[in-house]
Amino acid sequence: EAQVTQNPRYLITVTGKKLTVTCSQNMNHEYMSWYRQDPGLGLRQIYYSMNVEVTDKGDVPEGYKVSRKEKRNFPLILESPSPNQTSLYFCASSLRTGAEDTQYFGPGTRLTVL
Amino acid sequence: AQSVAQPEDQVNVAEGNPLTVKCTYSVSGNPYLFWYVQYPNRGLQFLLKYITGDNLVKGSYGFEAEFNKSQTSFHLKKPSALVSDSALYFCAVRRALSGYSTLTFGKGTMLLVSP
Numbered sequence: 344e345a346q347v348t349q350n351p352r353y354l355i356t357v358t359g360k361k362l363t364v365t366c367s368q369n370m371n372h373e374y375m376s377w378y379r380q381d382p383g384l385g386l387r388q389i390y391y392s393m394n395v396e397v398t399d400k401g402d403v404p405e406g407y408k409v410s411r412k413e414k415r416n417f418p419l420i421l422e423s424p425s426p427n428q429t430s431l432y433f434c435a436s437s438l439r440t441g442a443e444d445t446q447y448f449g450p451g452t453r454l455t456v457l
Numbered sequence: 458a459q460s461v462a463q464p465e466d467q468v469n470v471a472e473g474n475p476l477t478v479k480c481t482y483s484v485s486g487n488p489y490l491f492w493y494v495q496y497p498n499r500g501l502q503f504l505l506k507y508i509t510g511d512n513l514v515k516g517s518y519g520f521e522a523e524f525n526k527s528q529t530s531f532h533l534k535k536p537s538a539l540v541s542d543s544a545l546y547f548c549a550v551r552r553a554l555s556g557y558s559t560l561t562f563g564k565g566t567m568l569l570v571s572p
Contacts, residue, residue, distance in 0.1 A: 347500075374557075385461075385547060385562040386501075393557065401559070433500060442489050442551045442558040443508045448500040 345370045347449035349434050355455045356424055364419045364452050366434030374437045375417040376401070376446065377409065379430040386433065392417055393440045424456040459484040461548050461563035469569050470538045478533040478566050480548035487553035490531040491560070492522055495545040504546075507531060508553075518542070538570045 347368045356362055368375065376391040378401075388401030392411040406428055408420040417436075421428060432452045437444040460483045470476045482488055489508050493501040505516025512524045522533045531548060545565045552558040 378562075383564055385564040387562075388559065435501075440557045442554045442556070443506075445491070445503050445506060446560060447503065448493075450500045451498075 345447075347434055347436055347447055349432075349449040349452050351452060352450060353453050355457065357457050358425055359423050362421050362424060362454075364421075364432060364434075364454070366417045366419065366449060367415050368417075368434075368436040368447075369415065370436065370438070370447070371414065372436035372438050372447075373414070374440045374444065374446075375411065376435045377407070377417070377419050378433045378435065379403065380433060380451075381430050389419070389432075421454075424454075426456050428454065429456045430454060459550055459552060459559070459561050461550050461561055463546075463548055463563035463566045465566050466564075467567045467569060469571065471571050472540050473537055476535050476538045476542070476568065476570070478546050478548075478568060480531045480533065480563060481529050482531060482548070482550040483529065484550050484552050488531075489551040489553050489558075490522070490524060491549040491551075492516065492520070492531075492533050493547045493549065495547065495565075497544075501547065504533070538568075540570050540572055543568055543570045 350365045377389040378386040380386050387403045390409040392398045434449040435446040437446045462481045491506045492504040507514045507524045515521045548563045
């Protein structure tokens with residue numbers, strides 16, 4: 344089944360403890376992206392990747408890192424999480440990087456930072 | 458900067474009645490427009506998109522949306538609502554380019570369909 348998977352789905356952690364949220368797609372998509380969803384703010388883009396080893400900042404990149412060493416994987420790294428990073432995170436991918444391409448989303452990761 | 462406005466936080470409709478979820482946008486040049494739906498504890502699912510051509514776009518689950526360039530709107534519609542349509546709906550816009558452009562989302566509208 345074609346899909347975007349994320350792990351873990353739920354995570355509770357403490358301030359300052361490094362964590363990684365994994366994202367993987369099995370559709371050979373070029374483009375991948377991370378968003379955070381907060382009530383009343385919709386989805387905001389954190390980082391995106393146009394292809395392997397090509398990443399760029401979105402609207403809210405502070406406090407996050409990403410890497411794209413393989414086409415299928417795009418992990419999101421929080422090196423020193425803070426409570427304001429408590430949010431619902433979504434990974435998305437699309438076949439190509441064009442503006443008309445539809446992005447397909449993973450199931451989400453709910454992160455709580457205490 | 459581009460933006461999307463979904464003026465209603467919540468829309469209530471009775472099952473069997475038509476529904477409309479409103480969306481207006483602001484973007485430089487021509488837009489590409491998208492609707493997504495989010496069911497509880499699920500990711501976003503793609504419903505439909507407008508790229509070019511016919512202003513009335515048909516999508517999944519009986520939904521459709523009408524692109525109105527003069528009013529910069531892209532309202533989501535369905536002729537007869539189902540209780541199972543209750544979910545959070547997001548409108549999104551991208552600047553129409555041959556290459557990459559940022560996808561900007563609205564804040565979302567909660568649709569509640571009562572039996």
